[in-house]
Amino acid sequence: MFQNRITTLLQQDKKLLIAYYMPEFPIAGATLPVLETLEESGADIVELGMPYSDPIGDGPVIQETAHTAIRNGVTIKSLLALIRRARQGEGCRPINVPILLMGYCNPVIAYGVDAFMRDAVAAGVDGLLIPDFPPEEAADFLRKAKSCGLTVVFLVSPVTPPERIALIDSLSTDFSYCLAVNGTTGTAKLSEASSEDMVEEYLHRVRQHTRKKFVVGFGIKDKARVESMWALADGAVVGTALLQHIASASTPEACARLAGEFWRTLQ
Amino acid sequence: MIALYAAIALPITFNFFDFSMAQTFYSAPDTTGHFGSFGGKFIPETLIKNAADLEAEYLKAQHDPSFSAALTKLLRDYVGRPTPLYHAERLSKTLQGAQIYLKREDLCHTGAHKINNALGQVLLAQRMGKKRVIAETGAGQHGVATATVCALFDLACIVYMGEEDIRRQAPNVARMKLLGAEVRAVSSGSRTLKDATSEAIRDWMNNPEETFYIIGSVVGMHPYPMMVRDFQAIIGKETRSQIMAQAGKLPDVITACVGGGSNAVGMFYEFLQYAAQIELVGVEAAGEGLNGRHAASLTLGTPGVLHGAMTKLLQNEDGQVQEAHSISAGLDYPGVGPEHCYLQELGLVRYTSVTDSEALLALETLAKTEGIICALESAHAIHYAITRAPEMAQDAVLVVNLSGRGDKDMETIIRELAL
Numbered sequence: 001m002f003q004n005r006i007t008t009l010l011q012q013d014k015k016l017l018i019a020y021y022m023p024e025f026p027i028a029g030a031t032l033p034v035l036e037t038l039e040e041s042g043a044d045i046v047e048l049g050m051p052y053s054d055p056i057g058d059g060p061v062i063q064e065t066a067h068t069a070i071r072n073g074v075t076i077k078s079l080l081a082l083i084r085r086a087r088q089g090e091g092c093r094p095i096n097v098p099i100l101l102m103g104y105c106n107p108v109i110a111y112g113v114d115a116f117m118r119d120a121v122a123a124g125v126d127g128l129l130i131p132d133f134p135p136e137e138a139a140d141f142l143r144k145a146k147s148c149g150l151t152v153v154f155l156v157s158p159v160t161p162p163e164r165i166a167l168i169d170s171l172s173t174d175f176s177y178c179l180a181v182n183g184t185t186g187t188a189k190l191s192e193a194s195s196e197d198m199v200e201e202y203l204h205r206v207r208q209h210t211r212k213k214f215v216v217g218f219g220i221k222d223k224a225r226v227e228s229m230w231a232l233a234d235g236a237v238v239g240t241a242l243l244q245h246i247a248s249a250s251t252p253e254a255c256a257r258l259a260g261e262f263w264r265t266l267q
Numbered sequence: 268m269i270a271l272y273a274a275i276a277l278p279i280t281f282n283f284f285d286f287s288m289a290q291t292f293y294s295a296p297d298t299t300g301h302f303g304s305f306g307g308k309f310i311p312e313t314l315i316k317n318a319a320d321l322e323a324e325y326l327k328a329q330h331d332p333s334f335s336a337a338l339t340k341l342l343r344d345y346v347g348r349p350t351p352l353y354h355a356e357r358l359s360k361t362l363q364g365a366q367i368y369l370k371r372e373d374l375c376h377t378g379a380h381k382i383n384n385a386l387g388q389v390l391l392a393q394r395m396g397k398k399r400v401i402a403e404t405g406a407g408q409h410g411v412a413t414a415t416v417c418a419l420f421d422l423a424c425i426v427y428m429g430e431e432d433i434r435r436q437a438p439n440v441a442r443m444k445l446l447g448a449e450v451r452a453v454s455s456g457s458r459t460l461k462d463a464t465s466e467a468i469r470d471w472m473n474n475p476e477e478t479f480y481i482i483g484s485v486v487g488m489h490p491y492p493m494m495v496r497d498f499q500a501i502i503g504k505e506t507r508s509q510i511m512a513q514a515g516k517l518p519d520v521i522t523a524c525v526g527g528g529s530n531a532v533g534m535f536y537e538f539l540q541y542a543a544q545i546e547l548v549g550v551e552a553a554g555e556g557l558n559g560r561h562a563a564s565l566t567l568g569t570p571g572v573l574h575g576a577m578t579k580l581l582q583n584e585d586g587q588v589q590e591a592h593s594i595s596a597g598l599d600y601p602g603v604g605p606e607h608c609y610l611q612e613l614g615l616v617r618y619t620s621v622t623d624s625e626a627l628l629a630l631e632t633l634a635k636t637e638g639i640i641c642a643l644e645s646a647h648a649i650h651y652a653i654t655r656a657p658e659m660a661q662d663a664v665l666v667v668n669l670s671g672r673g674d675k676d677m678e679t680i681i682r683e684l685a686l
Contacts, residue, residue, distance in 0.1 A: 182474070
């Protein structure tokens, strides 16, 4: 069993700021410089997207980044190779930030679930979040991931009933991931005035029915929203806003610079 | 009536048929929505409650006589059921083989079998108090059917349709608008049915509480493949009594086209208990040929997850879904209903494929011999029948599910046949 960086991190009493990044977006070669910068700029965990052609949980921005990543040659195999290089410091400083892979189940199934777990651990991955493996379909996956020491994160949504929140909390190995609103990634719903009380009421409900930590994502785009989520949860995930900020970069260095610049505005 | 659609194994009349297989089959899906290793609910958390609520309401409705009474009345008076089973004597004579019978789903109100399912689902939407309906559409037949039932029940209707399909099915786009629906163009990916379906699922995630999603085929997450099958199973039930009355025997071969596969499973389901006697043949779109671009997921696909179900997909080795191709928008889908994968695995249905040009030829042949212009989708099944009938005895019976009419395809037909 390896030393899981997420498990270690969660022992600290601190609010988490989690980055979501789609590898090789917007250009090939950007992943290692961006990882390096995100770690330096204070990201506590980096979620790396595993691109899929048909991402039903994602809004237009992350859909487009997934298609770009696929065009730039990202496969599970190439992504694991990049993570291995990041961990070993080949072509960058050795990167020690916890890495959570997030992506749809089909590429994982095509790779082979057993081989995927084995290779992910060997590459230096700490955890997995597969949105279309809900508890109903995840028994085999969860057993295998646990047996090799990987963190498994399940989603909670605003329409998840209380008893199911408790079930998800019991299945998630370290923390759960709450969708801030009902919607796809990059949703503007959090900006609606009516949503504030609803989010608060919802996250209080989650707190009541969970024992482990939980973080919040979807629609969190600036420091103000990060702080309001920190008041209600154990961490906040920022993805779409980060990807939008680096979308115009034309070199890996520019990409890293823009990522760092944006990430520091969240602190 | 709905109770009759449900999974009941009817008495087996042939001794040598494997009764246990029929039982296995008629009890699928299991309570978790799996057809063997296919199907299921591979969906993000936001949709879990929606799918569960829908399933609960559907199971309740199945036991509510007022639900089946309302549906039966609409199917009779509004759709025009039962649709005829027509003995295509000229075509049969020309081919000098089996007697070909056409199940005329093209004569349903709105021009295809899709309305059978749309009505069933809109009645559920009404029971659940939903005010907003969304749908995906490929050829536009399901979009038109959904727009129609929403007009009838005074519900807001949004139909997602790929830009490519909007181009090639213009008449159906106009019909949906006339019926009061909003047609939203989908420009992502291949701009066809696959992407329209993804976009509709995203809409449902964004609006899970007020929206009812009417899926048009036996695809997607549980309970859709089961529910859509049940609503379409009336096709096979009618066909069975009609063929007994007209030919005095069960068919020897039954064929239907398969995209997602709702018309095919609707036709086959009643006859699965006789699968040892009746050859059931699903016809996929071979597009430009199986070596080129096609939509033959059952023939050449591999297991994977798309739109919430484990099914057979056209995908590359990295698990990225590939673009399908068919001249008929309704078959242009890289996945297929999970139940078809299960039927294929059990050997109860055989799946073959027909190319774009073969389908066009069949469409023209049927028009000239029987005076029926069928949909390009249905023309795939017609082509199979045209090639199969001459190999059969003249007292043999071959039934084709003529799932839709060809009006919507006239632009494509005019171009391809240089009319």
